[in-house]
Amino acid sequence: MLSVLFISLWLNNNAGAQQTELLNNNVVWISQSKNSSESMPVGGGDIGVNVWVEKGEVYLYLSRSGTFDENNTLLKLGRVKLKLNPNPFEGKNFKQELILKDGYVQIIGVNGKLNAQVNIWVDVFKPIVNLEVKSNHKVVVEASYESWRFEDRITKGKENNQNSYKWAPQGVVKTLKDEIGFNGNKIEFSHQNKDETVFDVVVKQQGLENYKSTLFNPLKNLKFGGVMHGEQMVAAGNYTGQYLNTPFKGWTIKSVKPSKSNQIAILLKSSQDNSLTENQKYNATKSFAETKKWWNNYWNKSFIHINSLDTLANQVGKNYQLFRYMLGANAYGLSPTKFNGGLFTFDPQLTDTSLKYTPDFRNWGGGTHAAQNQRLVYWPMLKSGDFESMKPQFDFYLNILKNAEIRTEAAWGHKGASFTEQIENFGLPNPAEYGWKRPADFNKGMEYNAWLEYEWDTVLEFCTMILETERYNGENIEKYIPLIESSLTFFREHYTYLAKQRGTKALDANGHLVLYPGSAAETYKMAYNATSTIAGLKTVLQRLLVLKSASEQQRKNWQAMLNTIPPISFREFNGKPTISPAKVWERINNTESPQLYPVFPWGIYGVGKPGLDTAINTYQLDADVLKFRSHIGWKQDNIFAARLGLTEDAARLTTLKLRDSGRRFPAFWGPGYDWTPDHNWGGSGMIGLQEMLMQCDGNKILLFPAWPKAWDVHFKLHAPYQTTVEGVLKDGKVESLKVIPESRRTDIINMLK
Structure with missing residues (x-):
């Protein structure tokens, strides 16, 4: 009986220690970012998102495994911008935290009497990026989808290092435009690969045309994209702009009326997916709970926590967890x-x-x-x-x-x-x-x-x-x-x-x-x-x-x-x-x-x-x-x-x-x-x-x-x-x-x- 009690106490003590150690590895920023290089990763399933707050606005880069275009570039799925009015991120108090234990990013802003919290997580089991906005006073939420692929773009010189042609393109190489627009109060975006891709070029180059019909081709007919919509939000027009050196076009949805609670979901879709559609009923609260549970289990499965007088050694342990x-x-x-x-x-x-x-x-x-x-x-x-x-x-x-x-x-x-x-x-x-x-x-x-x-x-x-x-x-x-x-x-x-x-x-x-x-x-x-x-x-x-x-x-x-x-x-x-x-x-x-x-x-x-x-x-x-x-x-x-x-x-x-x-x-x-x-x-x-x-x-x-x-x-x-x-x-x-x-x-x- 004593040995069983000892093991039980050991398990509880060490499990508690692991939770505390993991919390110590959270990344916390108390100032906003200058640009996307100062972003924070959040992800799950097969989706990765870069999150940062710049000049009072929340930004997300969307990425998903397997989004290869005609040239075999791994395309991002766009950029999302979130803006609140009145804006809690124009005040002096700010905090952005990657909460490792539960696998999500939390952003808090205080501006006078207004304080708001934005939680961003990726559903581990469904390809959905979630943004949850909560505030103590009612705010209007604007969520915009921004794309630099609103038109065809010729890639020249070293830019072709992003695709399979690298330094040896055979003729003009283009990143072809996406299809983007409003469908009611939703924003839809997609990229459909054309019939001919770099696969066809390579097969011909390497003398394998006689075998072409039997070769595995992951680029053929590949289509990917997504749908963004929000609770009680409506289409609110377009705009243009430039981020760093890249022109873009934006599509905005906006709150019908001010609210203390807002939920935005971005469903990412691919022709390789099995069955999920935007028509399926989605419970964000349940999603968040299940996602947290998955990450909790992930961290309990394995870890290395270093506690040393050597601060560099502690960095090693922390960054092991972050990676x-x-x-x-x-x-x-x-x-x-x-x-x-x-x-x-x-x-x-x-x-x-x-x-x-x-x-x-x-x-x-x-x-x-x-x-x-x-x-x-x-x-x-x-x-x-x-x-x-x-x-x-x-x-x-x-x-x-x-x-x-x-x-x-x-x-x-x-x-x-x-x-x-x-x-x-x-x-x-x-x-x-x-x-x-x-x-x-x-x-x-x-x-x-x-x-x-x-x-x-x-x-x-x-x-x-x-x-x-x-x-x-x-x-x-x-x-x-x-x-x-x-x-x-x-x-x-x-x-x-x-x-x-x-x-x-x-x-x-x-x-x-x-x-x-x-x-x-x-x-x-x-x-x-x-x-x-x-x-x-x-x-x-x-x-x-x-x-x-x-x-x-x-x-x-x-x-x-x-x-x-x-x-x-x-x-x-x-x-x-x-x-x-x-x-x-x-x-x-x-x-x-x-x-x-x-x-x-x-x-x-x-x-x-x-x-x-x-x-x-x-x-x-x-x-x-x-x-x-x-x-x-x-x-x-x-x-x-x-x-x-x-x-x-x-x-x-x-x-x-x-x-x-x-x-x-x-x-x-x-x-x-x-x-x-x-x-x-x-x-x-x-x-x-x-x-x-x-x-x-x-x-x-x-x-x-x-x-x-x-x-x-x-x-x-x-x-x-x-x-x-x-x-x-x-x-x-x-x-x-x-x-x-x-x-x-x-x-x-x-x-x-």
Whole structure:
């Protein structure tokens, strides 16, 4: 009975502490914003909204997963402006707060005797943005929908970096206008993709027109938009204006009469939605309660709260939570969270003053995916237990599997799915990276690009993530097995094919595949037996072999392929062995450190594993690794340091990653190498912090393998075999530890002892 009482008290105390700690992470502003770069994110389901108050008016940018136009730009769904009369935001007292626990933004203004509150939230379960206005005196509410796509717009120069044409448009590229207008007292807006899109251009470019009718095309007939309406509000006319450098047109609805309570709903619609229409009865109060409950559960699922005398360490903990909030906004999207801004980009000239383009702009494309970057957004979701949020990324690859197989067969006549690095959301290489000015006889399957040539292996990381969701959470991954097998088949078939082009033997003298030409990330080019590829192939195959649902024939095939994977190569620095990026290579093209990929993501080397000293030598002595080291953007040196148990380096680099961004919202990092907010910057920071706290090796759970004793922390993380670990570390000692299931407690190793 006493033990039950103790556990109950522990649960209640720690649950209460978590709620208090989360409240301490709320972002509070007591002055209004200068522009959209000083916005605050709010989101849910697959919708992201930037919220800010500027010159007494509330603004919202609307974004939703999957809104790709003809050119594969990820279009915003417009801007909303809210104005109250008399105006509570013209007074001296102002407060805007992101209330993390419940997932919404609250804005309070006091002007003399008038005080008002605006709550803004996104329904997690229905694609609806809600604005709730409450005031102690009656006010008139004006809500306007503003669009810069009221007419066709030609995109020139670097502006085409927002779409799939990038620096190589073929003729005039236009962002086509939306259909916008009043329907009674509602404002309706929509974008309908025309018959021909960039998909058709790419298929023709890459010689796949004979297969066009069978290829997956997510742009075809895609229509998206929305409806805005308010209780007791009527149409109130149009106006024009300019925000920063972008002209726009506005449509306004207005209160029929002054009121103390006003409700505005913006239903976002897409032809990909299942059934929701604006005619369905909607209960905003119920929506708010259900949305709060979802966010409460989200935060209870996982967290890392740091309480230290080091203020930068506290920033790290806070910003970890803020970035996870941004990721949670796309839990149910049909498209993955983009590495280059997610759902929370803002006017581009506020990131780069030379880019005076519309709010639709983001560098590195909308429907184009850089797989090396995307992976860093999704790896941290395993330990945070956000398995449902990983599904859009897994389905991205599943949806394009057939296209990848078709292009492989067409180009080389063999089986397997070839997934390139700069890949479109329909599974073909980005047309600019594929190259328009390519030799006539250049291989149709290849990108004519010095950075991307022969880089195929990033898909193996997503295959491993899929396998890990089965190991961590018991997920049924049966539908993804063909994706994993086809990705592996490509390497076996393609490198057998290439070897036979050169000579009579398919394998080397040891019976191994000859992985040449290859690429160790984008850095070591024309590589022979790239270490990152070898480590990936070995890890995926070994993981498949222990899959309980596998048949004997599958295991036999996987083992046979595993036997053909060559060993990792080594070299020396200062007379000490280090991991080599490849056996040999011709040139260095970028600044990644794939010689440490066997540490992360592949986990072959690490704390408590054989060869740790060699991996540490690589981190500390390899001249390229030292030259490339940084915390900016997608750099993952902080993760390497954590995985190697190098506490001082891990803490320093992760602190540099996750400290305040320098923008008003602390987790709007970037642009780094990509864009703002830089989601692979935040993702790599999350991974590093998680690995400092907890690492998993087979059944073993290593706690605090690279954690500074001075950082007090309360955390809850997920481990393999449906395990959660929640603990409190204070003054270098574990004050409490809860492991579910309790049977896994014997697998815990406290590395601080």
